[in-house]
Amino acid sequence: RPNGPRWRDSDCATPPSLPSRDAFFNLDNVKDMLQTLAENRRIRSIYEQSHKYGWTHQWWPFGTRLIQTSDPKIVLFIHAIEPEKFGIAPQRENATGPLIGHGLITSDEPIWSFMRPLLKPIFTRTQISDRVAFDIHVSRFMDLLPVDGSTINLRPLLESLILYASSEFIFGESFDSQMPIGERDPNKSIDSRSFIDAFNYGMKEVGKRIIFGKLSFLIRDPLFWSSCRFVQDTTRAHIERVMRQIHTSGNQPTDTEGSRSKTTLLRELLEKTQDLDVLCSQLLNVFFAGRDAPAIALTSIFFILSRHPQVWAQIRQEVQGLQPENLFFEKLKSLRYVQHTISEVFRLYPPLANNSRICLQEAILPSGGGADGTSPIRVFPRDTISVSYYTLHRRADFFEDPEVFRPERWQTLRTTWEFLPFAGGPRHCPAQQLALFWIGYVVVRMALRFRELKNMDPVNDFVEEVKLNLQSRNGAIVALIV
Numbered sequence: 336r337p338n339g340p341r342w343r344d345s346d347c348a349t350p351p352s353l354p355s356r357d358a359f360f361n362l363d364n365v366k367d368m369l370q371t372l373a374e375n376r377r378i379r380s381i382y383e384q385s386h387k388y389g390w391t392h393q394w395w396p397f398g399t400r401l402i403q404t405s406d407p408k409i410v411l412f413i414h415a416i417e418p419e420k421f422g423i424a425p426q427r428e429n430a431t432g433p434l435i436g437h438g439l440i441t442s443d444e445p446i447w448s449f450m451r452p453l454l455k456p457i458f459t460r461t462q463i464s465d466r467v468a469f470d471i472h473v474s475r476f477m478d479l480l481p482v483d484g485s486t487i488n489l490r491p492l493l494e495s496l497i498l499y500a501s502s503e504f505i506f507g508e509s510f511d512s513q514m515p516i517g518e519r520d521p522n523k524s525i526d527s528r529s530f531i532d533a534f535n536y537g538m539k540e541v542g543k544r545i546i547f548g549k550l551s552f553l554i555r556d557p558l559f560w561s562s563c564r565f566v567q568d569t570t571r572a573h574i575e576r577v578m579r580q581i582h583t584s585g586n587q588p589t590d591t592e593g594s595r596s597k598t599t600l601l602r603e604l605l606e607k608t609q610d611l612d613v614l615c616s617q618l619l620n621v622f623f624a625g626r627d628a629p630a631i632a633l634t635s636i637f638f639i640l641s642r643h644p645q646v647w648a649q650i651r652q653e654v655q656g657l658q659p660e661n662l663f664f665e666k667l668k669s670l671r672y673v674q675h676t677i678s679e680v681f682r683l684y685p686p687l688a689n690n691s692r693i694c695l696q697e698a699i700l701p702s703g704g705g706a707d708g709t710s711p712i713r714v715f716p717r718d719t720i721s722v723s724y725y726t727l728h729r730r731a732d733f734f735e736d737p738e739v740f741r742p743e744r745w746q747t748l749r750t751t752w753e754f755l756p757f758a759g760g761p762r763h764c765p766a767q768q769l770a771l772f773w774i775g776y777v778v779v780r781m782a783l784r785f786r787e788l789k790n791m792d793p794v795n796d797f798v799e800e801v802k803l804n805l806q807s808r809n810g811a812i813v814a815l816i817v
């Protein structure tokens with residue numbers, strides 16, 4: 336872990352503040368924030384404010400300090416130099432805990448240190464990936480695509496694809512409830528439609544609770560609590576059923592297709608712990624983190640590629656002659672133009688566009704203070720440090736012509752803390768390689784099949800939609816030409 340410099344008190348300065356007519360609660364700025372959210376330009380407005388008031392600036396929503404930054408020195412500091420002083424629990428544990436329990440996504444020490452080592456090695460093994468399991472879902476997805484050149488929005492199909500693949504990997508059962516009745520597995524223990532409805536409802540309410548913070552006890556919503564209970568009870572019942580299965584089958588994996596044994600998070604975790612609470616929270620935390628972002632990234636990729644036919648043509652040239660059965664992790668990694676294209680979309684549209692940490696112990700951020708933004712800043716418990724990866728990825732001092740989509744820039748570009756779609760430091764995304772495998776696989780399968788990917792969306796610009804992630808509000812409306 337890199338060491339930070341030692342600062343004296345007299346070196347510190349405060350960052351520029353957003354102007355406000357309400358010195359204590361900044362209610363005018365809170366109103367602006369809600370308005371930009373409603374108008375689908377919240378992420379862009381942070382970018383604009385950062386250009387106007389500084390890469391690091393502060394404001395006081397409801398009287399609590401929020402430091403907004405896109406300074407890589409600060410990002411490095413809170414993610415990797417003194418990460419133990421900057422947590423997530425105060426913001427997420429109460430809001431998210433009822434739905435998914437306490438785990439990686441909701442908690443800090445000691446829960447995080449206990450949970451992370453259980454999980455990370457599973458993702459490392461899985462990244463060499465279960466190509467066959469994923470290919471079943473991708474093939475079904477491809478079968479649903481029209482080949483007569485008619486218009487289709489890829490977003491809902493990509494969401495289903497990733498939902499099925501991630502649920503299968505996490506729970507050992509795919510939530511393919513939209514499959515024709517005859518094709519469904521009657522032995523499944525999860526009623527996936529009801530589970531997803533309850534989970535989606537819970538997630539929507541979690542967003543509200545994060546915004547309300549300590550005041551969320553004011554939200555009276557019995558449906559939230561019954562949805563959380565349903566999600567928890569269903570997950571527990573499923574884990575118990577798999578435990579019984581393993582017990583009766585003498586520890587032999589039973590989730591096999593033919594002779595192939597599937598890697599699933601639940602079965603891997605069961606080799607490490609039998610604690611029902613821990614297992615339930617782990618599964619739900621990972622599901623919460625993983626079931627949306629790859630579909631959002633894929634939608635942005637096809638959104639952009641349908642507007643850049645020359646890039647699509649070059650991808651097709653690179654993948655020419657490849658067979659799906661040879662698309663293993665290493666093969667995908669070796670496709671340089673495909674990888675550069677994916678990086679370029681992640682640069683412009685990182686699914687996690689904004690990420691925050693709450694200061695847990697007094698600390699000194701290495702820069703961002705004073706009018707020129709170079710002095711250190713003293714921060715105190717309860718201050719929020721909010722990082723805009725979106726703005727950071729579009730800084731002209733790090734990326735030439737930052738607003739331009741140009742995969743070729745990655746031929747020579749080397750980045751460290753200026754490019755962080757999967758965050759950095761000990762809490763970086765443990766599933767990064769798995770997600771990149773899924774994304775690369777879908778892009779290559781599509782490029783092998785479709786000669787043209789035409790934009791059919793009358794709105795040419797990317798319209799942002801922010802729930803927990805940044806996504807294309809209009810999805811990716813295209814026509815596919817074989």
Ligand code: HEM
Nearest residue numbers: 439621624625628629632686687756757758762764766770
């Ligand atoms: C394009 C896809 C993805 C992107 C861009 C992404 C991005 C991220 C980012 C930025 C973080 C750090 C969050 C923070 O600092 O608070 C994170 C954490 C995490 N991600 Fe991902 N992720 C993706 C896919 C996935 C998938 C598919 C899974 C699981 C199947 C997953 C599981 C997790 C978990 C468990 C964490 C919490 C790690 C911790 O706090 O120790 N992610 N992800």
